[in-house]
Amino acid sequence: MTETAPQTRNSSSRAEATRVSKAEASALRDFLRGLLRVLRANPLTFVGFILVLILSVLALLVVLVPVVTQLLLGHTILLTPFDPNELTTDYGQPPSTSHFFGTDNLGGDIFSRILTALPLDLAIGFGITGFALLVGGGLGLVAGFWDKPGTIGGVVSLVILRVTDVFLAFPSLVLALAIAASLGRGTGPAMLAVLVTWWPYYVRLTRGEVLAVKHQPYVMAARAAGVSEVRILFRHVLRNLLEPLLVYYTLDIGTVLVTFSTISFVGIGVPLSVPEWGSMVELYRRFLQTQPWTVLSAGGAIFVTVLAFSLFGDGLRDILDPRSRRALVQAAIPSTLMAKAAAAAEA
Amino acid sequence: MAEALLDIRGLSIDYEVGAGVFHAISDLSLQITPGRVLGIVGETGSGKSTLAHAIPRLLQEPPARVRSGRILFRGVDVLELPRWKLPLLRGTGIGMIFQEPINSLNPAYRIFDQVAEAVAVRKLRDSGQTPTLFQAVEPHDYSRGKPVKTGPALLHAAIPHLPGIGTGARREALRTEVLDYLKLVRINDPETILDLYPHELSGGMRQRVMIAIALSEKPALLIADEPTSALDITIQAQVLTLMKELLEEVRTSILFISHDLGVIAEMADDVGVLYAGHLVEFGPVEDVYTNPRHPYTKLLLRSVPNRYKTDGPLPALTGSVPSLAKIPPGCPFHPRCPLAREICSQDPGPVLERAKGASASTHLSACYFSEEVATIG
Numbered sequence: 196m197t198e199t200a201p202q203t204r205n206s207s208s209r210a211e212a213t214r215v216s217k218a219e220a221s222a223l224r225d226f227l228r229g230l231l232r233v234l235r236a237n238p239l240t241f242v243g244f245i246l247v248l249i250l251s252v253l254a255l256l257v258v259l260v261p262v263v264t265q266l267l268l269g270h271t272i273l274l275t276p277f278d279p280n281e282l283t284t285d286y287g288q289p290p291s292t293s294h295f296f297g298t299d300n301l302g303g304d305i306f307s308r309i310l311t312a313l314p315l316d317l318a319i320g321f322g323i324t325g326f327a328l329l330v331g332g333g334l335g336l337v338a339g340f341w342d343k344p345g346t347i348g349g350v351v352s353l354v355i356l357r358v359t360d361v362f363l364a365f366p367s368l369v370l371a372l373a374i375a376a377s378l379g380r381g382t383g384p385a386m387l388a389v390l391v392t393w394w395p396y397y398v399r400l401t402r403g404e405v406l407a408v409k410h411q412p413y414v415m416a417a418r419a420a421g422v423s424e425v426r427i428l429f430r431h432v433l434r435n436l437l438e439p440l441l442v443y444y445t446l447d448i449g450t451v452l453v454t455f456s457t458i459s460f461v462g463i464g465v466p467l468s469v470p471e472w473g474s475m476v477e478l479y480r481r482f483l484q485t486q487p488w489t490v491l492s493a494g495g496a497i498f499v500t501v502l503a504f505s506l507f508g509d510g511l512r513d514i515l516d517p518r519s520r521r522a523l524v525q526a527a528i529p530s531t532l533m534a535k536a537a538a539a540a541e542a
Numbered sequence: 543m544a545e546a547l548l549d550i551r552g553l554s555i556d557y558e559v560g561a562g563v564f565h566a567i568s569d570l571s572l573q574i575t576p577g578r579v580l581g582i583v584g585e586t587g588s589g590k591s592t593l594a595h596a597i598p599r600l601l602q603e604p605p606a607r608v609r610s611g612r613i614l615f616r617g618v619d620v621l622e623l624p625r626w627k628l629p630l631l632r633g634t635g636i637g638m639i640f641q642e643p644i645n646s647l648n649p650a651y652r653i654f655d656q657v658a659e660a661v662a663v664r665k666l667r668d669s670g671q672t673p674t675l676f677q678a679v680e681p682h683d684y685s686r687g688k689p690v691k692t693g694p695a696l697l698h699a700a701i702p703h704l705p706g707i708g709t710g711a712r713r714e715a716l717r718t719e720v721l722d723y724l725k726l727v728r729i730n731d732p733e734t735i736l737d738l739y740p741h742e743l744s745g746g747m748r749q750r751v752m753i754a755i756a757l758s759e760k761p762a763l764l765i766a767d768e769p770t771s772a773l774d775i776t777i778q779a780q781v782l783t784l785m786k787e788l789l790e791e792v793r794t795s796i797l798f799i800s801h802d803l804g805v806i807a808e809m810a811d812d813v814g815v816l817y818a819g820h821l822v823e824f825g826p827v828e829d830v831y832t833n834p835r836h837p838y839t840k841l842l843l844r845s846v847p848n849r850y851k852t853d854g855p856l857p858a859l860t861g862s863v864p865s866l867a868k869i870p871p872g873c874p875f876h877p878r879c880p881l882a883r884e885i886c887s888q889d890p891g892p893v894l895e896r897a898k899g900a901s902a903s904t905h906l907s908a909c910y911f912s913e914e915v916a917t918i919g
Contacts, residue, residue, distance in 0.1 A: 421634055
């Protein structure tokens with residue numbers, strides 16, 4: 196920002212701004228360095244982190260490569276070795292060097308189908324769960340924090356909770372199926388159906404956590420220090436909710452994928468022409484005994500994705516909790532460095 | 543007599559819970575004059591903490607309910623303030639130190655951030671960027687009659703808040719002041735402590751940080767709700783020594799609540815004795831301790847263990863504290879009182895008035911027979 200409009204500032208404030216941006220840059224560097232240390236100290240988190248990184252980059256490439264090549268070369272080049280919907284005579288092939296994960300009963304290349312499905316499945320997992328976290332978490336925060344009966348907050352909280360109860364009264368899968376069926380077949384309607392049914396759980400979870408945290412003595416201490424209620428909510432309560440919420444969120448990504456695939460399974464979700472892991476599992480289920488690579492590859496893709504996010508989420512919790520973070524960082528500092536620091540302290 | 547900083551009149555607070563109505567505070571009146579330390583002493587369940595939390599309106603309502611009374615702080619009735627104005631009263635007006643230092647600091651933030659938050663709250667109010675209820679009293683113009691040692695933190699002019707500059711510069715601006723307050727509460731190596739998390743500090747250290755937070759807002763009234771009860775005896779002594787030193791440096795009025803008669807004797811100028819939610823005796827600490835004018839105070843003082851006493855058991859108070867749901871009619875102490883007569887069990891009970899036979903005019907007692915108290919055992 197300081198580089199974009201330097202001429203509008205006078206020299207002293209520019210110097211100040213530069214100093215500030217330098218301080219911020221070093222803070223960022225410290226944060227990244229700390230993150231690296233924590234990741235090195237915690238191999239499982241590291242694996243999760245790397246997996247999430249690889250999956251995200253791959254998903255981006257799958258989406259971008261055809262678009263960019265179309266723009267630059269005039270014709271589309273797919274990242275995948277085969278067109279995911281191409282039907283060939285090579286049906287039912289086991290994994291080989293040309294078909295990494297084999298082919299299905301119609302001759303489609305399973306590796307290509309799985310790779311093509313990656314962006315959609317990540318969007319479903321991230322997007323639907325993220326939306327539920329934001330909406331449900333926000334509502335739960337309000338409902339839990341301002342719940343004093345007889346006040347405006349109490350009424351709002353009551354309304355939020357009763358509406359949530361209405362959604363929770365239906366089994367979420369049945370409700371999602373009903374919504375998806377009424378909207379017609381398609382990826383969009385199926386996503387919308389899960390979206391609508393998913394947030395109430397987050398309201399309940401967040402509200403419960405808020406109720407536990409807001410009676411902690413440090414919240415009363417902050418109140419006694421004259422901190423405003425809104426600031427207490429965001430700074431003191433929300434910060435202490437992040438750990439349970441993030442862990443639940445990362446574990447929930449897998450559940451959303453499975454629920455989504457169930458909708459596809461009954462035939463009102465994603466059309467068969469669109470590759471999606473959940474619907475692939477259901478589609479290839481019949482070939483478990485004759486062509487096991489079909490269903491195992493699709494299931495494996497879900498497994499790896501869920502595992503990656505779970506490991507990453509677990510690690511995130513460790514990083515967010517000051518107690519374990521300090522231990523992690525200390526464990527991550529090589530002993531030679533510690534000895535050096537001790538010698539420097541003595542000198 | 544100077545105008546009272548805090549004037550509580552006829553305060554009654556109930557707890558309405560499933561088991562019934564508990565009268566935690568009954569018709570309590572007291573004044574704190576600027577610059578003085580008022581100690582409140584009482585047994586467990588006598589309403590000490592309820593009183594402490596009621597003044598800055600920190601009570602959980604419900605179950606608590608203020609039945610009647612007024613709490614005038616610098617002329618403003620705290621009980622009539624709208625809820626959104628309460629944060630403006632707290633911190634810079636009425637500060638508070640709590641009983642549990644272990645959980646009173648947010649585990650997610652470094653010490654620096656927690657002290658800096660309080661400093662920032664005060665600075666924004668001082669500079670007029672956020673509304674305040676009261677004009678700042680700076681420097682506090684009520685001297686305690688002793689030469690004043692002003693801590694380095696209090697000499698700092700309020701640094702103007704730097705708006706819109708990234709967090710880095712604001713942190714720097716707050717850093718010196720936060721350091722000053724940590725030094726004020728005698729924390730060794732404050733530079734290191736700044737970057738630690740609460741779980742890395744001991745209980746005594748955390749209580750020091752809590753004191754620093756409360757003082758950094760320069761409150762006109764500081765409420766200390768049993769600040770040493772959760773600490774072990776050596777740390778307790780350290781914190782008390784610190785607070786006693788700070789009394790002279792910061793010159794703020796303090797409401798000091800404790801169940802420990804010795805601590806009150808050490809800290810307070812005036813003392814109020816609470817029994818079952820009633821203020822039974824009030825007066826200068828020396829007068830009350832040497833010449834108690836209420837049978838409860840007399841018996842309480844007699845039951846304090848004496849280090850050199852070797853003959854026989856301790857003279858404990860007979861009977862037990864009445865349930866707050868069924869406070870005896872008349873004087874709440876009459877079932878246990880050696881002086882009790884017919885009139886003591888009749889409503890309305892004795893009111894707090896000038897004690898007969900007391901030397902100081904401010905020595906009050908709620909007993910019909912206050913001149914006979916000296917004859918007890």
